[in-house]
Amino acid sequence: MTSVKRFGAEVADTEERPSTIALGIGGAGRNIISDIDSKSLTNIRMYEVGTTEREPDISFIKISKEDMHEVYQSKYSVGNRHLTPSEKNIKRRMRSADIFYLVSGLGGDTGSWSSLACAELSKKFSAFTMGFFAKPFESENIRRRRFADEAQKKIQEHVDVAAFFSNSRLLDMDRNLPMMDAFQVMNTIMRLPMEDLNAVMTKEDIPHLKNFCKGLNEFRVGAGYGKGRDRGKRASKEALRSPWLKDFEEYYTVLAVVTSGKGTGEVEAQSAMEEIRKEWPDSKIMWGLRKDPSIDDRTRVTVLAGTSEG
Ligand SMILES: Nc1nc2c(ncn2[C@@H]2O[C@H](COP(=O)(O)OP(=O)(O)OP(=O)(O)O)[C@@H](O)[C@H]2O)c(=O)[nH]1
Ligand SMILES: [Mg+2]
Structure with a gap:
């Protein structure tokens, strides 16, 4: 039997909404968060973590590769060793928040080494930490x-939710996509769960969420749009067909957000949830409904599905 719980933001006051920090780490991380429209999100602060500053609109946290490599190789975790100057830099610039989003591409030096350090530090701030990590194309070396x-194995131990996006899986949808366009599409897909969850969560949801995601170390994301009659159902079916979800047979924990461009969205949300329950009958679901006129008369469904098989 599926069990279902709804996020609280639709009925909450602004002060009950969580504060969020997003760290875009390394080249890929910076590209992905630079597309987030922070004005449309509630209470979010964004930082670029890297060796050289690139995004003038985003606060920059300077780190050195040497420091990050040292942290990556260290046998000791944050509480049991001295912080490197780069880690002190990160810690000084960050503050406590309810939610941390860590975003990077794994496989490069900066993103892989520093994501581990950032994951350990955000755990120190005892926030709920969600990581969104791109993985290299099969054509890369x-x-x-x-x-x-x-890097994935090391990092996923330190975050509450770790979602991985294999860049190659995009080619299951379109074989002829040039790499730069593929990055653009990937970045949009990676942004959606962050933006959608930001819109539906309250501070009160976080302890439930922490419990809900306990023991799960691999999440995958799917997103889909629907139009016309049955748009909730269509969006949900498209989300469930996403290539990233094919990595595992079953998912037991699902965070879902239904975004409605027009109307209340309640009917669409109910039918979207029904599709998810049909697909994974043994899952627990936490979900929310978001209104966003920018998608016009469409409905979007974003699912973040977790498994512990990893
Ligand atoms: N989705 C997505 N993936 C990217 C993007 N840029 C790079 N990648 C992927 O992420 C991996 C890491 O690349 P970068 O983020 O550029 O590497 P880095 O962390 O800056 O590391 P160094 O440059 O080696 O210090 C690459 O192998 C690509 O597969 C991007 O904009 N979007
Ligand atoms: Mg780089």
């Missing part, structure tokens, strides 16, 4: 892909 796998 094997060393890079192996490094990405190794």
Whole structure:
């Protein structure tokens, strides 16, 4: 039997909404968060973590690769060793928040090494930490892909929700997509769950969410749009067909957001949830409904589905 719980933001006052910090780490991380429209999100602060500043609109946290490599290789975790100057820099610039989003591409030096340090630090701030990590194309070199796998294992121990997006899976949808366009599409898909969850969560939801996601170390994301009659159902079916969800047979924990461009969205949301329950009958679901006129008369469904098989 599925069990279902609804996020609280629709009925909450602004002060009950969580404060969020998003860190875009390394080249990919910076690209992905630079597309987030912080004005449309509630109470979010964004930082670029890297060796050189690129995004004038986003606060910059300077780190050195040497420091991050040292942290990555260290046998000791944050509480049991001295922080490197780069880590002190991150810690000084960050403040406590209810939610941390960590975003990077694994396989490169900056993103892989620093994501681990950022994950350990955000855990220190005892926020709910969600990581969104791109993984290299199969056409990239094997060393890079192996490094990405190794980094994944280390990082996922330190975050509450770790979602991985294999860039290659995009080619299941369109074989002829040039790499730069593919990055653009990937970045949009990676942004959606952050934006959608930001719109539906309250501070009160966080302890439930923490419990809800306990023991799960692999999340995958799917997103879909629907139009016309049955748009909730169509959007949900498209989300469930997303190539990233194919990595696992079953998912037991689902965070879902239904976004409605027009009307209340209640009917669409109910039919979208029904599709998810049909697909994964044994799952627990936490979901919310968001209104966003910018998608016109469409409905969007974003699912973040977790499994512990990893
Ligand atoms: N989705 C997505 N993936 C990207 C993007 N840029 C790079 N990647 C992927 O992320 C991996 C890491 O690349 P970067 O983020 O550029 O590497 P970095 O962290 O800056 O590391 P170094 O440049 O080696 O210090 C690459 O192998 C690509 O597969 C992007 O804009 N979007
Ligand atoms: Mg780089």
